[in-house]
Amino acid sequence: MRSKKESLKYFLQKAKRGKWAIGQFNFSTSEQLKAIISAAEKAKAPVILGTSGGEVKFFGLKKAIILRNYYRKIFPYIYLNLDHGRDIALIKKAIDMGYDCVHFDGGDLSLKQNIETAKKIVQYAHQRGVLVEGEIKSIKGSSETHKKKFKAKESFYEDIEKAKKFVQATGVDSLAINIGNVHGTYKNKIRLNIDLLKKINKELNVFLVLHGGSGTNDNDIKKAIKNGVVKININTELREVWKKSMLKHLKKQTIKPYKILPFVIKDIQDKVEEKIKLSGTNC
Numbered sequence: 362m363r364s365k366k367e368s369l370k371y372f373l374q375k376a377k378r379g380k381w382a383i384g385q386f387n388f389s390t391s392e393q394l395k396a397i398i399s400a401a402e403k404a405k406a407p408v409i410l411g412t413s414g415g416e417v418k419f420f421g422l423k424k425a426i427i428l429r430n431y432y433r434k435i436f437p438y439i440y441l442n443l444d445h446g447r448d449i450a451l452i453k454k455a456i457d458m459g460y461d462c463v464h465f466d467g468g469d470l471s472l473k474q475n476i477e478t479a480k481k482i483v484q485y486a487h488q489r490g491v492l493v494e495g496e497i498k499s500i501k502g503s504s505e506t507h508k509k510k511f512k513a514k515e516s517f518y519e520d521i522e523k524a525k526k527f528v529q530a531t532g533v534d535s536l537a538i539n540i541g542n543v544h545g546t547y548k549n550k551i552r553l554n555i556d557l558l559k560k561i562n563k564e565l566n567v568f569l570v571l572h573g574g575s576g577t578n579d580n581d582i583k584k585a586i587k588n589g590v591v592k593i594n595i596n597t598e599l600r601e602v603w604k605k606s607m608l609k610h611l612k613k614q615t616i617k618p619y620k621i622l623p624f625v626i627k628d629i630q631d632k633v634e635e636k637i638k639l640s641g642t643n644c
């Protein structure tokens with residue numbers, strides 16, 4: 362049995378008080394996972410391991426749990442989150458199998474439907490000691506390298522009154538917010554609406570999550586953390602490093618995976634360490 366001081370909630374509360382954030386780094390291969398954990402261990406920083414629907418379908422829920430448990434013997438502060446869960450059966454399965462947190466993405470539903478479903482998930486999860494992240498307005502983009510520019514429209518931004526209603530009615534632990542953030546990287550660096558974030562932080566008593574942390578202006582990330590964001594999701598930048606590094610090192614003469622993959626792992630690890638440093642994460 363893990364102690365309270367080892368729980369994800371403990372670190373999210375600690376991050377809120379200390380004005381730093383925990384990174385969620387997504388993975389779909391064992392090499393990415395090893396890289397993320399090596400970075401966490403080196404920086405002595407808690408990390409959340411994210412698996413989206415597509416990632417977990419490829420990697421497997423059970424394998425993710427088994428490897429988390431294995432790596433916890435090396436570094437205890439690692440947590441699994443089901444990222445953008447839309448399939449209720451999959452969300453329940455992740456909770457039953459021992460995920461630490463599930464993100465229910467009801468962004469495409471009406472507010473009423475979203476509240477009703479989120480409420481049920483929260484009840485189910487909390488009985489089993491699992492945290493729930495909610496989402497009201499779908500966050501734009503996809504975790505890819507986009508060749509165009511992105512500019513957030515007014516209509517993309519979070520509606521504070523709706524968010525208040527959602528948080529109060531559902532009891533979610535955290536909320537994925539829209540403050541100009543977008544999934545993926547674009548030709549321009551993404552800028553965040555910090556004034557809007559300040560208002561959200563004042564009005565809502567919930568852990569605030571920034572999705573689409575890749576390709577965002579570093580100063581804006583720092584300001585977001587100073588103004589209440591306690592979890593930052595990074596996926597695209599890690600995928601980009603993975604692909605670039607694979608292509609580069611596959612050019613080597615050798616065909617031995619164990620001579621190629623350590624370079625790839627190291628490159629991903631460096632990127633994760635950079636993000637941990639930017640977020641000021643500590644134990």
Ligand SMILES: [Zn+2]
Binds near residue numbers: 445572
């Ligand atoms: Zn996301």
